[in-house]
Amino acid sequence: MIQPSEHFEEIKAPFLRHWPGWVDPATANSWFSELERESPWKQESITLFGKSHLLPRLTCWMADPGCGYRYSGLENIVEPWSPTAQLIRNQINQYTGWYFNSLLLNHYRNGKDAMGFHADDEPELDHQAPIASLSLGASRTLRFKPKRGVQGESMSVELGNGDLLLMDPPTQQEWLHGLPRRLRVTEPRLNLTFRVVSR
């Protein structure tokens, strides 16, 4: 068992708990290399106005049997847990007291890779559960803005190597989040979002 950092910062809107350096850099670097090697990465595409566009990142879904779901209109191919993803899941489950049964891995190859504003509010997700996000590799900024009709100020969280972020309910119901491009970043980053799919 790693010795995760107990120090976290609480942000009341949009309901975040952030543990900078939740795992030490050596552990974070080793998890990065293992996950990069073990995960069957795919570059998905979406169709807009009849034209297909590659998403600016690589992705991989891992989940317990029966816990796949549609995400951004894409039917995901669910992979079994890789040894490192399973090990990290066990640590995060033990630390948070939740049983996360599904994981989206995002691989941002450099600062040109990004993710647009969205909310992880699909009906298949357990909306009482947080989403646990672990960042490995290059630091990037996660931006939040309130959904239409919700009071609140846009804000950003800088996510560094080994940081854990818990997005507590009702973050996904009230806020959008996205990861903008940062062109001066040349190093890759992995982000793991652990979710609870209702069965």
Ligand SMILES: O=C(O)CCC(=O)C(=O)O
């Ligand atoms: O890469 C990140 O930090 C954000 C990932 C994300 O928004 C998601 O998986 O829904």
